[in-house]
Structure formats: structure tokens, C-alpha cells
Amino acid sequence: MKQHRIFSILAVSLLVLVISMPAIFAAGGKEAQPAADKPIALRFSWWGADTRHQATLEAIELYQQRNPNITIEGEYGAFSNFYQKLLTQLAGRTAPDIITVDYKWVSDLMNQGAPFVNMNTLTGAIDQSGFDLTFANIYGGKDDYLIGLPVGLNGMGYLYNTRFLEKYGVKSSDEWTWETVIEMGKKVQAADKTKYLMYNNAEHWVYLIKTMLKQINGNTLLLDNYELGFSRNEMLQIFAYIDTMVKTGTVPPFNEGVLYETVYADQNPNWLNENFGIFPTSSSLIPGIAKASNFTVASMRYPVAKNAKDPGILVTPSMFLTVYKQSPNKEAAAEFINFFLNDEEAIRILKDTRGIPTNSKAKNILVADNVIPQVVSDMVSQALTGVGAAENGPSLNPEVIALTKDFVQQVGYAKMTPAQATDAYMRELSALAKTIQ
Amino acid sequence: MHMARFKKTTKITISYIFLAIIGILMVYPLLWMISASFKTNNEIFSSIGLLPKEIMWNGYADGWRGSGQYSFSLYFSNTFMLVVPTVVFTVISSLLVAYGFARFRFRGKKVLFALVIASLMLPNEVVIIPRYMVFNSLGWLNTYLPFIIPAAFATYSFFIFMLVQYVRSIPRELDESARIDGCNSFRILYEIILPLTKPAIISVIIFQFVWRWNDFLNALIYISSVRKYPVSLALRMSLDVTDTISWNQTMAMSVLSMLPPVLLFFMAQKYFVEGISTTGLKG
Numbered sequence: 001m002k003q004h005r006i007f008s009i010l011a012v013s014l015l016v017l018v019i020s021m022p023a024i025f026a027a028g029g030k031e032a033q034p035a036a037d038k039p040i041a042l043r044f045s046w047w048g049a050d051t052r053h054q055a056t057l058e059a060i061e062l063y064q065q066r067n068p069n070i071t072i073e074g075e076y077g078a079f080s081n082f083y084q085k086l087l088t089q090l091a092g093r094t095a096p097d098i099i100t101v102d103y104k105w106v107s108d109l110m111n112q113g114a115p116f117v118n119m120n121t122l123t124g125a126i127d128q129s130g131f132d133l134t135f136a137n138i139y140g141g142k143d144d145y146l147i148g149l150p151v152g153l154n155g156m157g158y159l160y161n162t163r164f165l166e167k168y169g170v171k172s173s174d175e176w177t178w179e180t181v182i183e184m185g186k187k188v189q190a191a192d193k194t195k196y197l198m199y200n201n202a203e204h205w206v207y208l209i210k211t212m213l214k215q216i217n218g219n220t221l222l223l224d225n226y227e228l229g230f231s232r233n234e235m236l237q238i239f240a241y242i243d244t245m246v247k248t249g250t251v252p253p254f255n256e257g258v259l260y261e262t263v264y265a266d267q268n269p270n271w272l273n274e275n276f277g278i279f280p281t282s283s284s285l286i287p288g289i290a291k292a293s294n295f296t297v298a299s300m301r302y303p304v305a306k307n308a309k310d311p312g313i314l315v316t317p318s319m320f321l322t323v324y325k326q327s328p329n330k331e332a333a334a335e336f337i338n339f340f341l342n343d344e345e346a347i348r349i350l351k352d353t354r355g356i357p358t359n360s361k362a363k364n365i366l367v368a369d370n371v372i373p374q375v376v377s378d379m380v381s382q383a384l385t386g387v388g389a390a391e392n393g394p395s396l397n398p399e400v401i402a403l404t405k406d407f408v409q410q411v412g413y414a415k416m417t418p419a420q421a422t423d424a425y426m427r428e429l430s431a432l433a434k435t436i437q
Numbered sequence: 438m439h440m441a442r443f444k445k446t447t448k449i450t451i452s453y454i455f456l457a458i459i460g461i462l463m464v465y466p467l468l469w470m471i472s473a474s475f476k477t478n479n480e481i482f483s484s485i486g487l488l489p490k491e492i493m494w495n496g497y498a499d500g501w502r503g504s505g506q507y508s509f510s511l512y513f514s515n516t517f518m519l520v521v522p523t524v525v526f527t528v529i530s531s532l533l534v535a536y537g538f539a540r541f542r543f544r545g546k547k548v549l550f551a552l553v554i555a556s557l558m559l560p561n562e563v564v565i566i567p568r569y570m571v572f573n574s575l576g577w578l579n580t581y582l583p584f585i586i587p588a589a590f591a592t593y594s595f596f597i598f599m600l601v602q603y604v605r606s607i608p609r610e611l612d613e614s615a616r617i618d619g620c621n622s623f624r625i626l627y628e629i630i631l632p633l634t635k636p637a638i639i640s641v642i643i644f645q646f647v648w649r650w651n652d653f654l655n656a657l658i659y660i661s662s663v664r665k666y667p668v669s670l671a672l673r674m675s676l677d678v679t680d681t682i683s684w685n686q687t688m689a690m691s692v693l694s695m696l697p698p699v700l701l702f703f704m705a706q707k708y709f710v711e712g713i714s715t716t717g718l719k720g
Contacts, residue, residue: 043661049675049682050504057506074506075661078676088658091566092573096661272483288682292478 037069040332043096045075046319047082052353059349063339070332090115097327098336101320103139106147107393116322117330119146125334127342130361138390140320149341150317152355154282155383156207157313158198158303159265159289159375162296164277170197174301174382178212178241181303185250188277196252198278199270202261205242205408206401207280207314212238214312214388215305221404222394226433229395232422239418239425242411252276254412266292283379284318284355290375299379304386311386318355356380397436403428474689481684493685497693500686504675507663509690512671519581519656519667520649523588527645528638530591535600536626540612550601557594561654569658583659584649596641603637604630639705647698668694 046056053076060072075096083105089095090112099116101109109115119126119136131149140147158176165172168188185197200208210221216237219229245251252270265271265279266289274295280302281289290297302313321340323333339346347362352372357363366372394400407425410416416424473481474496476489501509537543538550572583591597607630615625631638653669660666666674672690676682 045661053504053674073662073664076663076674077657077670078673080676081657081673085657085661088566088569089661092569092578094573094578094661266478267482269483272479292482294479 040070040329042070042072042098042329042333042336043075044072044098044336045082045086045096046100047077047079048353049078055350055353059340059346062345062349063336070336072336093326095324095326097324097329097333099322099324100151101148101322103150103316103320104396106140106320107396109147110142110145110393114145114147115325116147117325117327117334118144119148119322120144122323122334125331126338130342130359132358132360135358136317139317148320148322149337150320150358151341152284152318152352153315153358153380154284154318154355155313155315155380156211156280156282156302157379157382158300159279159281159286159297159379160300161271161274161277161293162298164195164274164295168192168195168277170277172298172300174385176300176303177305178303182244182248182250185245185248189249193249194275196276197250198280199251199257199260199265199268199276200280201257201264202405202408204280205412206404208242209238209404209408210391210395211302211312211314211388212241212305214310215308218309218389220389220392220395221400222392222397222429222433224392224394226394226437228426228430228433232426235425236418236422239407239411239421242408243414243418246412246414254409265289282314282316283376283383286376286379287373290373297375299375299382301382301385310389312388313383313386314391315380315383315387316391317358352376394433394436399432399436400429403432470688471692474685474692476685478682478684481688496683496685496689499683500689501693503671507666509668509671509693511664512666512668513694515665516650516667516669519584520646522581522585523649524642524645526585526589527591527593527596528641530589531593531596531600531641532626532631532634532638534591535597535604536630538597538601539604540609540622540630553594553597556592557598565654565658572659578659579661579665580659581665584655593645596645599641600634600637603634607633635708639708643702643705646701650694650698 044060046052048056053074056076057074060074064071083102086095086099086101086105095115101116119128119140126149128149133146136150137146140150158172160172164170168191170184170187181197188195188197213219213221213230213234216234217230221229223229246253251257252275257270260268260270264281264285266285268279270276271279271289272293279289283299286297286299304311304313321337323330323337327333340350341347341357341359342361344365347357347365348369352366356372356377357366367377403425407416407421410424411418411421468487469485472487472489475492475494477491477493480490503509503512534553538546538553568583569578572578575582577583577586587593611629611633612625615629620628651669653673656667656670660670663674668690672687672694675687
């Protein structure tokens with residue numbers, strides 16, 4: 001009996017030892033070093049693809065050469081799943097020191113206790129003079145708190161196939177209204193029944209609704225107090241417009257487009273094979289689409305209604321650079337951000353891999369060097385002529401967006417008339433607003 | 438007589454044609470993937486044909502070189518370092534536990550077995566956050582330990598269940614005769630049960646290898662340094678909407694990443710069949 005007990009105690013203590021071993025070793029490694037020039041390891045996470053990865057790694061390399069005591073480890077990957085991973089890391093308090101954050105996550109993250117250092121407290125470490133801080137605050141701020149610094153600028157516009165528009169006698173201009181879109185849509189259909197003026201993917205239909213709404217009454221879908229931002233008549237007008245787009249053949253029938261509703265034009269065979277000529281997109285996607293296309297692309301301003309209350313065109317920061325609150329090396333992280341956004345050499349290395357820089361200093365350098373693709377800068381400057389009011393947290397809520405997509409489908413597939421869809425949408429959106437409040 | 442034979446031949450021919458068509462349909466996506474590794478981006482998205490119009494030879498070499506700091510040599514060796522110990526430990530620990538459940542009577546056996554089965558029913562999504570917290574406090578994040586150590590403690594209950602069922606089907610008389618010959622429990626496991634369980638063990642190896650090899654979510658959550666990325670993460674590294682993706686390179690690397698599990702399956706298939714035939718004495 002006694003032997004038995006001794007054995008159990010031994011077994012348990014052995015188990016404890018094995019399990020805690022890595023912790024012991026980890027603790028042993030963290031011995032305090034003298035303050036000056038002690039080696040610092042920073043972690044920096046971002047999403048992107050090859051061009052961005054390579055440019056960023058090159059900039060990091062340069063920084064490490066200049067600061068031999070600092071090593072920066074990049075944690076990079078694709079955009080999809082980036083947010084899930086970030087949330088897990090935040091929950092486990094293991095997030096990197098420097099984190100890239102999308103503007104769509106900002107209000108969500110703020111509600112979770114704002115796990116990033118207030119940028120307004122880092123003015124000493126980071127030169128923010130080149131940044132439009134009003135713009136930064138609209139998307140990344142709340143009261144006196146700013147989540148990070150916006151790196152690039154994104155604008156919404158119509159990307160078009162020049163050859164296609166010419167062939168069907170569609171004249172591009174920066175003065176299009178929603179009526180022009182339908183008129184041109186009919187023109188293309190009259191010439192060839194199998195061709196369509198444009199294609200909106202699922203994501204874009206939501207932008208269309210939001211933009212039209214801002215043009216009608218200046219509101220977002222849900223107001224800050226979670227009330228509906230529209231009357232029945234106003235939403236009916238929008239759903240009726242979507243219905244008209246489908247019925248006139250301005251956009252392809254929904255059952256034809258469904259396969260490609262989650263991808264962009266570079267993966268849409270109907271764009272590549274020139275079955276439609278306009279793809280509404282945000283400027284950051286242009287380089288990929290342009291490279292995939294066998295024809296010249298150009299950009300025109302997003303449609304704005306005649307007496308628009310707010311031109312409503314979506315202009316957003318492409319991403320924020322933030323410093324993690326739990327980071328042991330906040331100052332070093334801030335210094336690196338300063339280098340990343342303001343250093344001339346770094347700017348020349350990074351170019352426009354994160355969109356057109358919001359930092360005017362960086363933008364001027366790149367414009368002088370002539371490295372920003374013409375059509376990207378066109379779309380951004382066209383969008384800047386009609387910047388809409390910023391989106392708010394409630395309207396960016398993923399459930400709200402999913403619900404809106406559903407109702408676009410109801411109208412698009414003619415399962416509901418615009419009037420039915422409006423009533424049902426208002427009912428369900430109000431109910432949803434109560435649960436997410 | 439002649440007529441009957443003719444009828445039989447036509448019947449066979451028709452069924453072969455039918456089977457061939459279904460077979461081609463099934464492997465078409467795979468063939469398409471291989472052919473896509475030689476196509477241009479534009480062609481990948483605008484046609485579904487197999488023969489590339491313009492052959493791109495760079496997919497494999499450039500894809501292997503990778504996008505940033507590391508090449509696929511590193512990602513492949515990382516994956517092996519993660520998968521091989523996990524598989525080995527899974528086999529050893531699951532067999533031990535299964536042997537215990539199948540052959541011994543002890544207090545609380547039913548409750549314990551019910552717990553094992555209950556953990557089989559638990560969806561991964563439910564435990565992912567608590568598990569992350571535990572591994573974090575143990576300091577195991579960004580290492581392969583969250584994969585390997587649990588495998589050494591038989592936490593993959595599916596395999597335990599599978600092996601228990603298999604061991605139960607081996608006649609107890611074999612154990613008893615071995616015991617009469619003077620074997621202790623471990624020797625019985627080693628000399629009698631292990632050789633007879635070979636087909637089941639091979640299936641455990643194949644399943645676990647393929648699942649760990651393809652595992653994306655756990656790797657995504659536990660591994661953060663690119664230096665330690667397994668292939669499943671590395672493949673996704675270049676896929677982003679803001680840039681031109683060299684799809685032929687991604688496809689080429691996907692083809693290569695499929696090879697080890699496929700090779701393992703074909704190599705193990707021989708033993709698999711052999712294992713089945715040696716257990717013929719069961720009936």
C-alpha cells in the first residue's frame with residue numbers, strides 16, 4: 001500500500017517536471033541584460049502576397065543593418081485567416097509587437113478593450129506630421145484614442161476594359177450618375193445579348209447599397225445608436241434600382257454570376273474573356289487585375305447621383321500599423337514604425353506595396369519617382385473628389401453585411417419584389433441591430 | 438452459346454466504359470491541377486482544358502524558391518519534423534491504451550472509455566481556445582510540441598477507438614496460450630497483438646500522416662514564425678487579393694505537397710494487404 005503511494009507521488013512529480021520543463025528553460029533564457037544596446041527581438045505581422053512580402057523583408061533587412069542590436073521577425077501570410085489568428089493571439093496575450101490591422105476590424109477591436117497603444121501618445125517617437133490625422137481618426141479613432149497609423153489609401157471606382165467600352169460605344173466619364181449606368185447597360189445589351197456592361201461581386205453590392213444610401217440621405221445603414229439609417233421609401237428606391245440593373249441586363253443574371261461572386265475580376269473568366277466591361281473595385285486590387293487582363297484597363301469615378309446629399313464614395317485606409325499594448329519593447333516598436341513610414345530609403349523600398357501612402361511625405365517621393373501605376377493613382381484621385389462620410393462600427397458589422405448580401409440575392413433572383421425585400425430587410429435588420437448592440 | 442458470350446462481352450465493355458468515364462471525372466480536378474502548374478494565370482481562369490496553350494516551365498523551380506526568406510526545402514523538412522514524431526507517438530500511445538481497454542478489467546474502465554469516446558465527440562472549435570491557453574502557459578507556442586506531446590499521451594481518441602475494436606476481434610485464446618507459454622502482458626502485446634494489429638496500425642499511420650500533413654488550422658494558430666511554417670501554411674502565404682498571384686507556382690507546390698501522402702499510401706498498401714492475409718486465421 002505504502003509502496004503504491006510512493007509510486008503515485010513519484011509518477012505525478014515526474015509528470016509535473018516534464019510538463020514544466022519548457023517553462024523552466026524559457027524562464028532561464030530571459031536573463032536581464034544591461035540597458036544600453038541590449039539585443040531586442042521584435043515581431044511584426046502583416047498580410048499580403050509576394051511583392052509585399054519581399055519589399056517588407058528588404059526594409060526590415062535595412063533596419064537591422066542600421067540597428068545591429070535589433071532583430072525583427074516577420075510573421076506574414078495571406079489575408080484570409082489573418083484576423084482569426086490575431087484574435088487567438090490577443091486572447092492568449094501572444095500577439096506580435098507590431099501588428100497590421102484592417103480598418104474593418106477597428107470597432108470590433110475597440111470593443112474588446114483596445115489592445116493597442118494609443119498612437120496619440122507616441123507622437124514623440126513617430127513623426128506623424130505627414131499624416132492626415134482627421135482621416136486617421138475617422139477610421140481608427142475614438143475620443144482621444146487612435147489605434148494606429150494608416151499606411152495606405154484605398155478608393156472605390158469603376159475599373160473598365162477600354163477596348164470593351166469603345167466597341168459598344170460606351171463613353172467613360174467622371175460624371176456618371178446611376179441613370180447613366182442603366183442607359184449604358186441597355187446600349188451594350190442592344191448590341192449583343194450575351195454581353196453585359198458590368199459585374200458586381202457579392203461584396204460590391206453591399207458597397208453599392210451603402211453608397212447610394214449616403215447619396216440619398218447622408219446616412220450609414222445603421223446609425224451610431226443602432227437605429228436604421230433609412231426610411232422605407234429610401235431603401236425601396238435602392239432595391240428597385242438593383243432590380244432594374246438585373247432586368248435591363250446591365251449586370252448578368254444572378255445565376256450566371258454566382259460562381260464568381262466571392263472573387264475579383266482577375267479570377268473571373270467573364271472579365272478575362274471580355275463578356276463584361278466594368279468591374280467596380282477598390283484601388284488596391286487594380287495591380288492584380290491589370291496584370292491578369294490581356295487588355296488595357298482604366299478607371300473612372302464611381303457614379304454619383306445628381307443632387308447627392310453626400311457623394312458617398314468610399315475612401316478608406318488600406319491598413320493600420322499598431323503597437324501591441326502587452327509588448328515588452330513598445331519604444332523599439334514605435335521607432336521601427338517611424339522608420340517604416342517616414343524613412344526615405346524605406347519608402348523607396350516599400351513603394352506602393354501597401355497602397356498609395358497616406359503619409360504625404362512618402363507619397364511625394366513616390367510621385368516624384370514615378371512608381372505609382374497611373375490607373376491606381378487615377379482611381380484614388382477620382383475617389384478623393386467625392387469622399388463619402390465614414391462608415392461606422394454598426395454598419396461594418398459582419399452580420400449586418402451578411403444580411404444585406406442575402407437581400408440583394410432575394411431581389412437579384414427575383415424571389416422577392418423590391419417592396420417585399422424592403423419590408424423584410426427592415427424587419428430583420430432592426431432585430432439584428434438589437435442583438436449586436 | 439456464341440450469343441451468350443457476345444452478350445457477356447458487350448456487358449463488360451459497357452461497364453468498363455462507364456467506369457472509365459466516372460474514373461476520369463473523379464481524377465479530372467487532379468489532372469487539371471497538374472496541368473495548371475504549367476499554365477499562365479490568364480489561362481487558368483479562362484479555360485478548363487488540360488493542355489496548356491503556352492507552357493510555363495518556371496512553376497516548379499520558382500515556386501520551390503518561395504516568395505520571401507525561405508524556400509520550400511525548409512517548409513517540407515518542417516512538415517516532416519512535425520508530422521513524423523506525431524505519427525510515431527500516436528501509434529505507440531494509442532496501441533498501449535487500446536490494448537488496456539480491450540484486454541484488461543480494471544475499476545472505472547467503463548467511465549474512462551466513455552470519456553475517451555466523449556472527447557471524440559467534442560468538436561475541435563470548442564476546445565481550440567482553452568487548448569491554446571494551456572499551451573501558451575506551458576510556453577509551447579511557436580514550437581511543434583502542441584502537436585507531438587499530446588500525441589504521446591494518446592489524445593487522438595479516434596485511433597484508440599479504432600484499435601480497441603480491432604484488438605477485441607483478435608481471439609483471446611491466442612493471449613491465453615501465450616500466457617501458458619510464460620509471456621507477461623507486455624510480451625503478449627509485442628509478440629501476439631502487435632503483429633496481428635498491423636493492418637490497423639498501418640491505417641492509423643496513413644490517416645494520421647495525411648491529417649497532420651494537411652492540417653491548416655492548428656498550424657496556423659500555434660506556429661507564428663515563418664521559419665517554422667509547415668507546407669500547409671506556406672502554400673497559402675502568397676495568396677492575397679492585393680497582388681498578382683503566380684497561380685502556376687502555387688499549383689506546382691500543391692502538386693509536390695501531395696506527393697508524400699500519396700507515396701506513403703502506395704508504399705503502405707502492400708503491407709496493408711499482407712497484414713490482412715496474415716490475419717486469415719481469425720475465422
